Amino acid sequence: MAVVLDARDLNKHFGAITAAMNINAAIEQDSVVGLIGTNGAGKTTFINMITGYIKPDTGSIVYQGRDITALSPREITRAGICRSFQIPQLYSSLSVFEHMMMGLGVVLRNAGLGGYFSRGRPNVPGHDAPAEEVAERILKRFGLSGYRDKNAQVLPGGVRKLLDIALTMVAKPTILLLDEPTSGVSAEEKFGIMDMVMSAVKAEGATVLFVEHDMEVVSRFAQRVIAFYDGRIIADAPPEIALTDPEVKRFVVGGALHRLDEQQAAPHA
Amino acid sequence: MDQIPAVIVDGIFYAAWLFVAAVGMTLIYGVMKIVNLTHGSFYALGAYAAASLTGAWLAKGYPPMLSYGVLLGSAVLVSVIVAPLIERGILRFMYAKDEVVIMLITYALFLILEDTIKLIWGVDPYFIAEPYGLLGSFDVGDLSYPTYNLILVGIALAAGIGLTLLLRGTRIGKLLLTVIHDPEVSRAMGINVDRFYLVTFTFGSMLAAIGGAFTAPTVSVVPGLGVEIIVLSFAVVVIGGLGSLPGAALGAVIVGLVRSATIHYAPEVELFVIYFVMALVLAFRPRGLFSLAEPRKI
């Protein structure tokens, strides 16, 4: 399979803290990659570097043969790399449907449609339907139709998570980065959410990288696991190999015990 | 270049005055996140209270050297009466509202207080010239300055150092920092946030009143006294970084020195030099000179 994203020798330091050291990873088209590691191991830093929120001190990120290291988050999004957030980043004053319309509006605008003088209801690029239809379709796929007119502020945690992810689908991403899609969600819901997300993503056809602490979820959904420790990659292999690696067992899987404090932090947006 | 000592002395005096007048605003913003326009009202209230009480004191023939205590006392008195009234009576019901809306509420209160002052004291000016000349003068080069100006410098230093020690060195200060950091969590931890707000508002307003009281002997106390001080305080506090004590001090010194240099060397631009400095500082330091870094959001 072709490499769609290639991280080469990424290094990042915040003062004395090493957030990334010699990170090398080539991600293949249509693969599903699980990123694991304790808090502060460098998973989110990795995602933040790919999406341009943090610039690496050295190294480069190549996406579809193009160096995107210096681009801003919005340029990277436009290029086709979208992300969701550990703490859902929603618009507290908008309804679920308005969220989708807002996102689709941006997609239309970036395609030169929906400007001041345009009339009618143009088809959203990549979706081949007008915005309202696309919005309904995505909401349905994520099981959010029932919340269509609810304000984002009043949604339960799992629904917020889903909406956060659904919102990334409006732009038809080539690569989707999910930052802890199941954090803050009860153990029973986890698999349901991941199933829904994965089937929705499969239908749209995207490469997925997801950060996850629950090893059961990782082993079930990931085709490949990259384990981080102290800013470095300590394992990069299929889940059955990676999760049994002694180093990973010692530094990562054991770290799952500390997940409690993380869940406490989650509700604070 | 023989004007340089004068530029510095004039600048420091102006800075001291500005700092005393403005520091309360930064305190209230820092703790309560309120841009408090009644700050100008308290400045005026302090001046009026000081002018009438000190005037009465002097008219009765009591020792004039104690009039400085009366100035201070009247500022404390008037703010202890009026500030809790406003905070408990009106503002505390508004904390849930938007920052801008609260600012507008303080603007409405400012309008009401303007007329209240007029109803109490009338429109005729009040003077209490005596304290200004009482302490004699000192010389810098061939210029003489009334020693009174040093009192303002003293008050400015006392306020600045006192507040810093209070915040850094005491238990109350540490609790206050907690409240500043997160009022909700503090409340949950059992800290009496309401009382902190009340005390902060009263104390911040008191500083404005003290500024007004100690300005009273050098000006005529007339309606509208408090209007200019609002924007001036804004400028100082913003240059330094809203909510920052050392920022307010640095802001006051910068504005004081720049203004004084302008008057000596280019009097025609004095009118907007403060705003020019403010725009310049904000252009390069968008959150003022002493601003905390924005926390990472994702």
Added chain:
Amino acid sequence: MRNFRKLATAVAAALALAPAAALAQDAAPVKIGIVTFLSGPAASPFGVPARNAAEVVTELLNAGKAPAPYATKGFGGAPIQTVIIDEAGSTTTQVTEYRNLVQRHNVDVVIGYVSSGNCLAIAPVAEELKKLTNFFDCGTARIFEDGSYKYVFRTSPTQTMDSVGAALYVHDAKPKLKSIAGLNQNYAWGQDSWGDFEASMKQLVPKVEVKTSQMPKLFAGQYNAEISTLLGAKADVIHSSFYDGDLEALLLQAAPRGLFKKSTGILSAGETVIHKLAAQIPDGTVIGARGPFGPYAPNNELNRWFSKEFRDRYQVPPTYPSYQMAQAILGVKAAWEKAQAANGGKRPSNEQVAAALEHLSFEGPGGTVKMANGKGHQSIMETAYGMSKVVGGKLTLTNIKRYPAEKVNPPDGVKGADWIASGFKK
């Protein structure tokens, strides 16, 4: 919607009620709109003394208790009724309120305006609404230099007179002076006052050196740095058109540092503070009153009447804004009655009163007022300056010199600045 309707009803009721409240009095009174500062820093020096003068004068006129030639009750027998409006706020506010006065309150005459900006803004509106309007205090010469009006008058002299008079007096009192300095507020009045004074001094003493011109912000309140600069400049004379609040602050801050002991101060609007700050004004300071007002007012019956009545009622002597207001009302009364006489005793129209006021010469508590400039719409008066001398804790004025109206005002049709530049000849 229902809430809104309630609100709308309340607002409409309030709007309708307001003028009605002021209406119920006996038949056909003359309604005068009085506009002056009732709030803000200009209220105490100008607005309130002027309003007080308006109240005392209109009351006495209504009672028929004024000396000749103003003994007729009210305006030609009709009682006077006043509508008083605050001058504070933007010119937009003032134009709005002026229109309200004229069109909603239906006043017959408007007398008012301290701020020159407001006068400039109101003048064309007065013309549009054809309403007799008399500016009682504002100083800018531009109103009648730049425009010509039918309904707009000013019974007070311009700021040009103050500056020229100040220069003449300084030149007379200190013929050997070599240098001058200025301390004026940074706005039109301050800039014009200094400009005319400086130009006049350069005509009178061609080699005069201008040491510094300080222009602090209006209502700045803190003048330490300016005082330092002026002390350093060591000019023979310091000209200042500061007035009330700012002037008081300046004097309070200057006195301990001896500024006006080291340089002679000339305070062109100083008269309003001499009763309050006698201790802070060193002897020999030149004091102006913007005309022959207050201590410079002539000792005639009108002045004795006015200053006594004012003092009895308000316990303070009238200052020049009070004189200007009294003079403005009396001027309109004189014209009104002249027009009424010409109209066969019937109530005159605004046009008739305006025609009567043009080129009129009348007496006020400050002496003779001649509507000689601005095509008969702008008054000229004599002016006076004197030096302060504190006697027994009270400030008195010595060395008073009077300058006839024609010597301190340009001829009709000549701009003040041109007149000064021509050496006071044209």
Added chain:
Amino acid sequence: MNRDRTLPILGAVMLVVVLAGPLLPQWALFLVTIAIAKGLVALGLMLLLRAGLVSFGQALYYCIGAYTAGSVGRFFNVGDMLVQMIAGAAVAALVAFILGFLLARYRGIFFGLLSLALSMILYGLLVKSEALGSTDGFNVLPSTVLGIRPSEAWVRYVVAAVGCGVALLATALVYRYLRTPLGQLAPAIKDNEIRVEYMGTSVRNAIHAMYVIAAALSGIGGALAATTVGHIDPDMAYWTTSGEFIFITILAGTGSVVAPFLGAAIFGIIHTVAFDLSPNTWQMSLGTALLLLIVFLPDGLWSLFTRRKAA
């Protein structure tokens, strides 16, 4: 709220004003015109407010619009209202376009205070420029429309009607803008800027565009005020003028493009009534009225029209 009816309602109101205008007393026409002028500024502020930005210096553009209108008359002898308003909008928009590169980086109180500083610098410059009359300002040429000068009996009406027309056009354009993807970004920017960036669009550009539009509206408002009042002065740029605009905007609420005009009208009426009933304490009356409005109508006057539906 029923957005779709906004424009017809607005048009109907304007039509009523235009038809009933000749019956209205002149002072009322004047009040209406001033309310429209201020409403245009408030409309611009509302756009910014939707994105969570409060400009304490919008008087900058109001003043630029007014001085442009005045200068067109003073230096080119053009008194045409339409030319003045177009010129006012253009100059204001141009200045905003330049300053926007700086201001679009700012948020919250800092955006407000930097705007304030900029407007005060303009104030200072105008006070220093004696060619423009310093603090006294100067008079604006009498209004003409398309070269025709209305008679004095009709001038108030013509100015009001033209003002209404221009305001209607501007409001319709803003209304349309609010329904484009760019216009709809504003609340999203207020709620969560990071997400907006991660959706692939530039917050800064969106704010820049809003800022320019708001400035152009203020410029029109300033020009209309200038020709209506007939006089301009630097106080138009003073911070208290900006304060008044913010007050009108908050008073009105952000519910509709019509709200700012309603807010401006109510503000003008409260002001006038306070002046009438209590000339010595009008500030207290005004302050009390505004306090009560904020307390009892927290979402602005516009909520009077929408409350029934929310209930």
